[in-house]
Amino acid sequence: MATVTIGNSPVHQSTVLTGVYGQTGSLWKACGFHTGTDFARNGYSSLPEVFAVASGTYIKSEWTNVLGNQVVIQDSSGMYWRYCHLSSVYSISAGTPVNTSTALGVMGETGSGAHGVHLHLEYSTSPNWTCSAFQNPSTALGIPNVSGTVVNYDGGITPPTPPDPPTPPTPRRRYSNRFILS
DSSP states (O other): OOEEEESSOSSSSOEEEEEOTTOOSTTOTTTSSOOEEEEEEOSOOSOOEEEOSSSEEEEEEEEETTTEEEEEEEETTSOEEEEEEESEEOOOOTTOEEOTTOEEEEOBOOSTTOOSSBEEEEEESSTTOOGGGEEOHHHHHTOOOOTTOEEEEOTTSOOOOOOOOOOOOOOOOEEETTEEEO
16 A cells, blocks of 8 residues: 655545545446546544645636535636535635635545545636546645555645646647648
8 A cells, every 4th residue: 555645635534545536436327437636534433534636727616416515616727626515615705715724524424425535626617517528636735646646745845736637639620632621
């Protein structure tokens, strides 16, 4: 089991990854794969607070039947982070600046998609959360995308700069007889 220590952990206590981005199976019908990284408590019983993993802006909190209580932030690079299954969400106004010391809510088990207390953290190029917009949050946080990895928090470590969003593909030219259509 790998152990990593980071300064931008969404939980400022030791956690263990119990589900990783890209896993496939019958639990993930909407996109056909696990769209986030799951952080579970590691050796303690209290429900920990959940924090922003990057500087940015608080977008909203909401409830859905599958993901339960959620918070969405947009980081300074324009990417979106969604924190799901929270037991409670703190009252923060849309447009409020956030950073890695901003508490967003408390880890929980809300929504029909929650199987045990954990934080399901998603990372996306779009606030619409379409399957093609999801990115790997583990990569953005600088942690292995491996179930069982222990993630420790150290606020003294400078968080890495999140990777740039993917570049859209260049349109391909079509050929028709002797003419190039663009």
